[in-house]
Amino acid sequence: MKSQKWSSSKMESERRVLSFFIFKWASCYDALLLMGGDMIVNILLRLTWHLLHVTIHLCYFAINIANALESHLISKGLLRRYKSLHISKLQYLAIVIESEDCRTSNVIELLQWLADLGVKHVCLYDKEGILKKSKDFILEKFDGATLFQENDVLLDQPLMTLEFASFSDGKEAVAKAANVLFMKYLKSGSTSSCQGDQIFTESQMGEALKTVGLCYLSDLLGGNGPEPDLLLVYGPARCHLGFPAWRIRYTEIQHMGPLKSMKYGSLIKAIYKFTMVQQNYGK
Amino acid sequence: MDKEYFLTKVLSYWSSLIRKVVFCVLRVGPIPTHIAVIMDGNRRYAKRKLLEEGAGHDAGAMALLNLIIYCYELGVKYITAYAFAIDNFRRKPSEVQKIMDLLKECMTVLAKIAKHHPIKVNFAGNLELLNAELRDEARKLMGATAEYSKFVVTICVCYCCTDDIVHSVEESCREKHYYHSYIGDSHDDDKDDDDKDDERHMIKLVDIEKNMYMAVTPDPDILIRTGDEHRLSNFLQWQTCHSLLASLSTDWPEIGVWHLVKV
Numbered sequence: 001m002k003s004q005k006w007s008s009s010k011m012e013s014e015r016r017v018l019s020f021f022i023f024k025w026a027s028c029y030d031a032l033l034l035m036g037g038d039m040i041v042n043i044l045l046r047l048t049w050h051l052l053h054v055t056i057h058l059c060y061f062a063i064n065i066a067n068a069l070e071s072h073l074i075s076k077g078l079l080r081r082y083k084s085l086h087i088s089k090l091q092y093l094a095i096v097i098e099s100e101d102c103r104t105s106n107v108i109e110l111l112q113w114l115a116d117l118g119v120k121h122v123c124l125y126d127k128e129g130i131l132k133k134s135k136d137f138i139l140e141k142f143d144g145a146t147l148f149q150e151n152d153v154l155l156d157q158p159l160m161t162l163e164f165a166s167f168s169d170g171k172e173a174v175a176k177a178a179n180v181l182f183m184k185y186l187k188s189g190s191t192s193s194c195q196g197d198q199i200f201t202e203s204q205m206g207e208a209l210k211t212v213g214l215c216y217l218s219d220l221l222g223g224n225g226p227e228p229d230l231l232l233v234y235g236p237a238r239c240h241l242g243f244p245a246w247r248i249r250y251t252e253i254q255h256m257g258p259l260k261s262m263k264y265g266s267l268i269k270a271i272y273k274f275t276m277v278q279q280n281y282g283k
Numbered sequence: 284m285d286k287e288y289f290l291t292k293v294l295s296y297w298s299s300l301i302r303k304v305v306f307c308v309l310r311v312g313p314i315p316t317h318i319a320v321i322m323d324g325n326r327r328y329a330k331r332k333l334l335e336e337g338a339g340h341d342a343g344a345m346a347l348l349n350l351i352i353y354c355y356e357l358g359v360k361y362i363t364a365y366a367f368a369i370d371n372f373r374r375k376p377s378e379v380q381k382i383m384d385l386l387k388e389c390m391t392v393l394a395k396i397a398k399h400h401p402i403k404v405n406f407a408g409n410l411e412l413l414n415a416e417l418r419d420e421a422r423k424l425m426g427a428t429a430e431y432s433k434f435v436v437t438i439c440v441c442y443c444c445t446d447d448i449v450h451s452v453e454e455s456c457r458e459k460h461y462y463h464s465y466i467g468d469s470h471d472d473d474k475d476d477d478d479k480d481d482e483r484h485m486i487k488l489v490d491i492e493k494n495m496y497m498a499v500t501p502d503p504d505i506l507i508r509t510g511d512e513h514r515l516s517n518f519l520q521w522q523t524c525h526s527l528l529a530s531l532s533t534d535w536p537e538i539g540v541w542h543l544v545k546v
Contacts, residue, residue: 049311056545171488171521178452178486185456186463200453202445242524245444249517253528279514283373 071265082268086275087118094228096243098235099128101259108142113264115144121161127241129166170244227251230274234259252277302540306357315504317361321518324510324534337381342536344385348392353543355434361500363437365518369446390420401431407496408442437500443517447496454494455486497522507546509535
């Protein structure tokens with residue numbers, strides 16, 4: 001009896017040990033399978049992502065080829081609809097250039113194209129202020145322009161007027177204008193501390209910005225202040241790079257690609273597209 | 284009828300599954316943290332589809348709610364939508380009222396979604412221009428979802444960037460005035476302290492940025508505008524210095540998963 005009990009308990013314990021090892025082995029196998037499965041899924045996902053990336057790149061490559069061909073045809077004057085541009089609709093043009101891409105030779109060539117098209121007022125912007133530092137050189141090399149002076153009369157100018165701007169004319173200018181308004185607020189002795197009371201208006205902000213000398217063009221350009229009608233971005237991405245926020249409320253923004261591969265046909269197409277735009281201004 | 288319902292259910296299930304697989308693939312690469320959208324083209328969509336006036340805005344609201352869900356699934360952390368500009372008050376009163384009614388409905392839907400998912404809802408803009416009922420609803424929803432931070436939805440209502448800048452300058456002036464009146468005077472007359480006081484009295488860029496309506500979110504990585512338009516229309520031009528500006532030719536109510544994938 002005792003030996004039977006002992007043998008059955010021995011068998012039971014052996015069974016338990018065996019089932020423990022089988023379970024351990026099975027769970028290790030499951031873990032390995034899971035890890036392997038996870039790796040396979042990760043690899044598949046990565047491959048699919050790269051495939052999607054390549055497909056979208058190929059689509060954009062094809063679009064760029066088509067755009068380059070169209071630009072070539074426009075330059076040759078073969079596309080009728082681009083032959084007559086209503087350039088008078090473009091009163092003020094801004095050009096944003098990626099600072100690393102700022103080659104003065106390209107900039108001068110671009111300005112020459114704009115002068116040939118009849119654009120009268122241009123603002124050149126780059127974030128680091130490289131164009132601002134080179135303004136004397138640009139004005140010397142490009143005969144067809146003068147530096148805009150604040151009190152100049154702008155209409156019917158024979159020469160193009162050029163403005164140079166950088167990042168410091170944007171957010172930092174607003175901070176300076178805020179201090180101008182703050183000084184006026186202190187002097188006025190106003191004690192309005194109620195959250196709901198409006199103490200400044202947008203026109204006061206605009207005047208303060210003029211005071212700090214950063215809104216050169218005034219209502220002479222048609223009532224809306226120094227706001228470009230069209231902003232052309234020459235750089236790797238469609239991004240305004242900190243162009244003064246106060247001035248691009250309703251500005252059309254077109255991306256032109258890198259400055260080194262600029263095309264005359266693309267410039268005409270961008271201006272043509274602008275002249276066809278209708279704005280509701282929120283209405 | 285049953286057959287149609289069944290087919291709709293099956294199609295909906297499969298499209299949801301395909302969408303989730305596509306999002307799994309997209310998450311392998313970099314995902315933008317913050318997407319901003321200008322919802323342009325609602326009226327053109329209604330005109331094109333020969334719908335009644337205002338129906339375009341209904342479709343637009345639906346598209347916005349769908350986009351919020353897609354962004355949540357994709358792992359985007361912030362989404363900001365330009366729902367109503369201050370300039371839009373110049374539209375017909377019936378259209379303005381329609382948009383306000385839609386806004387109220389969206390608040391109700393967002394409140395229900397927030398009960399099941401940790402979504403924080405913000406309303407950025409001059410809320411004093413809204414009627415009292417809407418303003419209270421907006422504040423209630425913001426209060427109820429304030430503790431969540433995993434996914435933040437910002438609806439810009441009665442917003443425009445120049446108004447945001449003026450508002451933040453006003454707030455900065457009030458803060459500096461308070462400091463000047465109550466705290467600045469208690470400092471010593473030492474010259475060095477005077478120079479430090481002068482600096483403290485100046486409004487700095489960081490003061491302006493912290494008082495903006497949009498200070499609740501980081502700057503957008505991408506700003507998407509539908510309706511084949513290429514301007515910012517006084518929306519986030521301060522915050523989009525380094526944002527990719529994407530313009531889609533489709534009207535807002537037709538925006539879908541594939542547009543998001545392409546961008």
